[in-house]
Amino acid sequence: MAKIKSKFVCQECGFESPKWMGRCNGCNQWNTMEEEMVTGKAEFKRSPSIISQSKPQPIGKVKSGSYQRYDTTIDELNRVLGGGLVKGALTLISGEPGIGKSTLILQAGSGIAAKYGTVLYVSGEESEEQIKMRADRLNSISEKLYVVSETNINVIEGYINELSPVFIIIDSVQTLYKEELSSAPGSVSQVKECVNNLMRIGKSSNVPIFLVAHVTKQGELAGPRVLEHMVDTVLHFEGERTQEFRILRALKNRFGTTSEIGVFEMKEEGLVEVSNPSAMLLDSMTEESDGAIVVATVEGTRPILVELQALVTATNTGFPRRTAVGVDINRLNLIIAVLEKKMGLPLINYDIYINVVGGIKLEGTFGDLGIAMAIYSSFKGIPIPTKKLIAIGEISLTADIRTVPQLEKMIKEGEKMGFQVCVFPTRNRSKIEGINKIKLNGVDNLYSALKYIENN
Known part of the structure; x- marks a missing residue:
């Protein structure tokens, strides 16, 4: 022994x-x-690795081509994946409990089963009856969608060999275990070995596999970091369970970009795609209000308009608070410093709160100008016509308004949404063409932008 x-x-x-x-x-x-x-080596043999018959060759002689992809029947999911589900790819999807991970993959699995063939849904957390109840509610019933409640990876592999599915769903990877290992399910050894088994199956059979993963209290992917390196794509579901909107992001994608996002709305019948996020996010916006303004950002190839709100109020604690939701707090502190130093605003004794409506996170510097104008508007009590004006631009430490990329695309989105005025960097004017329905108001510095609020 x-x-x-x-x-x-x-x-x-x-x-x-x-x-x-x-x-x-x-x-x-x-x-x-x-x-x-x-245990000793005699009792446990690791899963065989994928044996490749290829030999080293000059890179110039290697044939390149596009990957074969499955249409998931969900356009927003296809967008984030880079055009569809690549055959043989391992995709890891994470998110907080109740955010909609199982709902999304069940809808995708049903669509793929109806279009391409057998799909195997393996659940380690729910029974077959529970999955059927959700499928009935989502109207995601397909005769070629097979469900099983199992956590033993050896038994699951037997089901895969028996059914030969075109798509496999594992919900979730932390519940899987291998009998030969004495550690508990979810441990480093179990997760690595089980995922290695699934990777061998997927790559050798050219079958895409979806893995659902848990997250920690901090919202990070639970389990060993090596898990992220083993898979081809890592998706993350964002949003609050109390809010309607869900945002799907790609944190890693070997077959496409990581800058695209998918926007969904959670309804009784499941996750519904939002093809025009700008219209949905601006739906409940008021006509005009102090501290509220519309800013633009770009997610991948898609321009999105969102409402940004600022509240400036006298502090009662002796130390001013700076709170930002959807905006980088360091970027907010930089803009506040510019307003104090260059514009002379006495913000040292005021609490400042910034919120991006709808749960969208502003990446980059597109929203700098809008943040500064919203803070100024709230501080002075000057209302901004939120349904008429949008602001786009980056603020430098010298209070100059610097150029931003893809400005023309964002302005055309504002034109399509019916906005009348766009405040933007004057230096970008030469790069803008074909804009007829919206008034372009170029500004060189922050002083000009804030004066525009007072005069209009």
Whole structure:
């Protein structure tokens, strides 16, 4: 009988140690080391790896071509994946509990089953009856969609060989286990070995696999970081369970861009695609209000208009608060410093709150000018015609309004939504063509932009 030994493995990064440590030497995280039992080699053989028959050759002679993709029947999901689901790809989707991960993959699985053939849905957290109840509610019933409640990876592999599905869903990867390993499901050893099994199956059979993963309290992907490196695509579902909108982002994508987003609305019948996010996000906007303004951003190839709100109020705690939702707090502090130094606004004794309506996060510097104008409007009590004006531009430390990329695309989106005026960097004017229905008001510095609010 083989001698049984134990080792301690970090559940965050996979670092191994013969003894317990309070802090992992690999990732410096505290209390992440857990004991796992190790048996002899005679009792456990690792899953066979994918055997490749290719030989080294000059890169110029390698044939390149487009990947074969499945249409998931969900346009927003196709957009984030880069055009569809690549055959043989491993896709990991994460998000907070109740955000809609299982709903999305069940809708996608039903659509693929109806269009391409057998789909296997493996659930380690719900019974077949629970999955059927959700499918009835979502109207996602297909005769070629097979469901099973199982966590043993060896048994699951037998089902895959028996059904030969064109698409496999695993919900969730942290519940899988392999009998030969003594560690608990969700541990580093179990997750790595089970995912390696699935990767071998997917790559050798050219079958795409969707893996659902849990997240930590901080919203990060639970389990070892090596999991993200093993898969081809990592998707993340954002949003609040109390809000209607859900945003799907690609954090990693070997077959497409990571800058695209998919926007969904959670309804009783499931996740409904939002093809025009700007119209949905601006639907409840008031005619005019102090501290509210419409700004633009670009997510991949899609321009999006969102409402940004600012509230400036006298502080009562002795130390002013700076709170930002949907905006980088460091960027907010930079803009506040420019307003104080260059514009002479006495904001040192005021609390400042910034919120982007709808749960959208403003990436880049597109919204700098809008943030400054909203803060100024709230501080002075000057209303802004929110349904008429949009602001786009980056603010430098010298209070100059700098150019931003893809400005013409964002202005045309504002024109399509019926806005009448756009405040933008004057330096971008030469790059704008074909704009007829919206008045272009170029500004060189922050002083000119703030004066425009007072005069209009």
